[in-house]
Amino acid sequence: MSTLVVPDAVPSVFEDCEQLRKAFAGWGTNEGLIISILGHRNAEQRKLIRQTYAEAYGEDLLKELDRELTNDFERVVLLWALDPADRDAFLANEATKKSTSRYQVLMEIACTRSSNHLLHAKQAYHARFKRSLEEDVACHITGDFSKLLFPLVSSYRYEGDEVNMTLAKSEAKILYQKISEKAYSSEDLIRVLATRSRAQINATLNQYKNEFGNDINKDLKTDPNDEFLALMRTTVKCLTRPEKHFEKVLRLAINRRGTDEGALTRVVTTRAEVDLKIIADEYQRRNSVPLDRAIGKDTTGDYEKMLLALAGRAHA
Amino acid sequence: MSTLVVPDAVPSVFEDCEQLRKAFAGWGTNEGLIISILGHRNAEQRKLIRQTYAEAYGEDLLKELDRELTNDFERVVLLWALDPADRDAFLANEATKKSTSRYQVLMEIACTRSSNHLLHAKQAYHARFKRSLEEDVACHITGDFSKLLFPLVSSYRYEGDEVNMTLAKSEAKILYQKISEKAYSSEDLIRVLATRSRAQINATLNQYKNEFGNDINKDLKTDPNDEFLALMRTTVKCLTRPEKHFEKVLRLAINRRGTDEGALTRVVTTRAEVDLKIIADEYQRRNSVPLDRAIGKDTTGDYEKMLLALAGRAHA
Known part of the structure; x- marks a missing residue:
C-alpha cells in the first residue's frame, strides 16, 4: 500500500x-x-x-x-532518487559504521524486506562497496549484537505459508525456557528468529502466548535499559508486525525534542512505495492525528514538502 | 573445464x-x-x-x-539428471541429516560454488523442502560445527578481485594469534573464512605464510583426529584450491577398501560440467594414474559406464 x-x-x-x-x-x-x-x-x-x-x-x-x-532536503531527495535495493545497501553500510543505536537500521533492513529484496540489496552492496554486507557486519559488530545481526542479515529466509505446528510447539517451549533462564543471546533464541519463516515464527509466538500467557516481547522487557533486549523486541516486531515498528520509529522521531530527521527520512523514503499507507493508518490509530499533519507540524520548507509528497498528500 | x-x-x-x-x-x-x-x-x-x-x-x-x-547406477543417473542447483539442494539436505562425516558435503557446496550458484541452490531448497537451508543447518547441527557451517552456507560472498593488503596483514596476524592459542573455533577465525572474498582470503593466507612460516593448514593439523580441525582445513582448501580438495575426495573414495560410491558419484556429477578436467589433471599428477582408469578399475557395469561417460572418456 x-x-x-x-x-x-x-x-x-x-x-x-x-x-x-x-x-x-x-x-x-x-x-x-x-x-x-x-x-x-x-x-x-x-x-x-x-x-x-x-x-x-x-x-x-x-x-x-x-x-x-543541502541538509535534510538533500538527504531525502538523494535517498529517494536511489534504487530501493541500492538505498538499502547505502543505509546498511552507514549502519555498520555507527554506534549501537544504528543497529536498529540493520535489523530493520534484514527483517522487514522480502528475501529477494534483501538479496538485491546485498548485490547492490557488492557493486557499491566491493565487499559483502555480511563481512562488514561480522567485522564491525561484536558480542551479542553480532550474534543476532549476522544471521539476520545473512539468512535467505523461506517465505511460504506452510506451518509446522509440532515444531511451533516445541520451539515455543525452547524460547520460554531460554527466556526464563535470562539466556537472551542463546543460540536457540537467535536461531529461531533469524532462520525460520515469518509464518512459522508467527505460529511459534502464538503458541508461546497460548501456552505461557504473555506476548514474548513482554517477557523480553525485564530490563528496559538493556539495548540488546530492545533490539530483540524490535526484531520480533519487524518480523511479525512491521507497521507497528515503523509507527513507533515515526512517533519517536516526531515527538521528541528536536525531530529525528534521520529516522523520519529513512522511514518515509524506504516505505513510501511499499506500505506507508498502512503505517500511516497505524500512526493515526496510535496518535489520534494523521501522519501527514504530524510531519507537517514538525518540519519546514522543501524538506517538509518532499516528505509530504512521498507520504501522499496531494499536490500543494 | x-x-x-x-x-x-x-x-x-x-x-x-x-x-x-x-x-x-x-x-x-x-x-x-x-x-x-x-x-x-x-x-x-x-x-x-x-x-x-x-x-x-x-x-x-x-x-x-x-x-x-537401481543402486549406484540409479543414484548417478538421478543426480546427473537434476538441475545443478536442485542437485545441490538435494545433497545439502541429505547432509544436514547425517553424521558429522557428511558436514564436508555442506562445506563443499558452500565453499566451491559461486555466490550465485549457492543462491540458486538455496532457492531450489525453498521450492523442494518448503524450508530454508539455513534453518536446517542451524537446527540440525550444533556446537563448533554449526558455528562454522552456518555462516559458510549463509554468506552471499563478494567475488571481485580487489584485495586490501592492510586488512590481509592485520587478519593474518589475528589468525595466527587465534591458532597459537588453539582457539580454533574463535569468532575471528570463522569470520574471516566465512565472509571474506576468495581473493581477500588468498591474500591473507599468503601473508600468513610469509609472516609466520607455515601454510595455515599445517598449523591447523595439531591433532589429526580432531574432526573440527579437519573441516577447517577442508574449508581453507575448498576456498583456495578446490581442485586439490576434490582430488583428495576422489583419491580416498577410490583407494579405500570398498569404494566410497557416494563420494565418487557426488564429485563426478557435480563437477563434470564445471572443472572435472582440472580435477582429473590434479589426480593424475598426484596418483600417477589417469582418473578414468582409476574409476574403471574400481567400478563395474552401467555405473562404471555412466561415470566414465561423464568423466569424458569417448563413447565405448
Missing part, C-alpha cells in the same frame, strides 16, 4: 530530464520543480530518469542533486 | 525423449541407451528433456528413472 502519487499522465522521461536540468540551471535551484518531478515518480521511472539524464547530459543526476541541495 | 562430451549433432529433444521412453519400455531396461543420451547432454539440454518428456508422456522423467534403475 504505497502512498506515492504518480500523475495519470506522466511527462516523457526526456521532458522530466529537461525540467530537472532547468531546476539546476543558473543562480539558485528550483526545489519545487525537483519535488514536483521526483516526488511523483516510481522506482522504475526514477531509474529511467537517472539513465536518460546521464545519456543526455553526460552527468550523474545523483551528483547534480548532491551539488545543488 | 568440463569433461562432458556432447556430440556435435545432438538429436532433437523429441527424439531424445522417444529413445528414453523406449529404454524404459517392455521387460527390462536399456541402460546403455539411457547412458548414451543423458550421459552426453548438458544441463540446459537435460532440463529441456525433462520438460518435454513430462509434456509428451504426462510422466516425470525422474520418477521413471527412479522406478527403472
